[in-house]
Every structure is written in structure tokens, then in C-alpha cells.
Amino acid sequence: MKRILAFVAGGLLLTLPVYLGLANLRPLEDLFVYHDAWKAFEPLFLLGDVVGIHGHGTIVEATMFVVSCAIALAIVALLSTGVTQMRRQRKSA
Numbered sequence: 001m002k003r004i005l006a007f008v009a010g011g012l013l014l015t016l017p018v019y020l021g022l023a024n025l026r027p028l029e030d031l032f033v034y035h036d037a038w039k040a041f042e043p044l045f046l047l048g049d050v051v052g053i054h055g056h057g058t059i060v061e062a063t064m065f066v067v068s069c070a071i072a073l074a075i076v077a078l079l080s081t082g083v084t085q086m087r088r089q090r091k092s093a
Contacts, residue, residue, distance in 0.1 A: 007076055014072035015065070022068055032060075 022028060031037035044059050 010076040011069065011073035014075055015069045018072045019065055019068035022064055
């Protein structure tokens with residue numbers, strides 16, 4: 001339980017920096033400027049029944065937040081695995 005709580009807490013702490021990193025990626029910004037990425041979000045727009053730029057922006061921000069949370073959890077999982085491996089190697093040596 002303690003390990004899961006640390007995993008989730010680490011993921012939540014990293015979510016905002018990962019989100020800001022994604023938001024400032026120039027290639028991702030260019031996709032939205034040239035309207036190519038908006039087509040990928042059309043099913044979510046229809047599902048959420050949103051109209052207008054404000055509704056679309058909310059859907060895109062929420063999706064980016066969920067993606068950044070998943071990336072943050074993956075980073076924490078990789079770091080946790082690396083630390084566990086290092087501890088096992090030190091114990092066996």
C-alpha cells in the first residue's frame with residue numbers, strides 16, 4: 001500500500017511539469033496551428049457535445065492533462081524499477 005501511494009504521489013507531482021513541457025513543444029503547437037490535430041479530437045468534441053473554441057479548448061486541455069498524467073506515471077514506474085534493480089545489485093554484491 002505504501003509503495004502504491006508513493007507511486008501515485010510521484011505521478012501527481014510530475015504531472016504538471018510534464019503538462020507544461022507538452023504544452024511548450026513547438027511541433028505539437030504547429031499541429032494545432034495548421035489544424036491537423038483538431039481532426040483527431042473531433043470524436044471527443046462530438047461525444048462531449050461541445051461547440052465553439054472554448055469547448056474545444058477544454059477538451060484538448062483535459063486530454064493533454066490525462067496524457068501528461070500517464071507519462072508522469074510511466075516516468076515514476078521507470079525510476080522505481082531502476083532504483084529496485086540498483087538495490088538488488090548492491091545486496092547481491
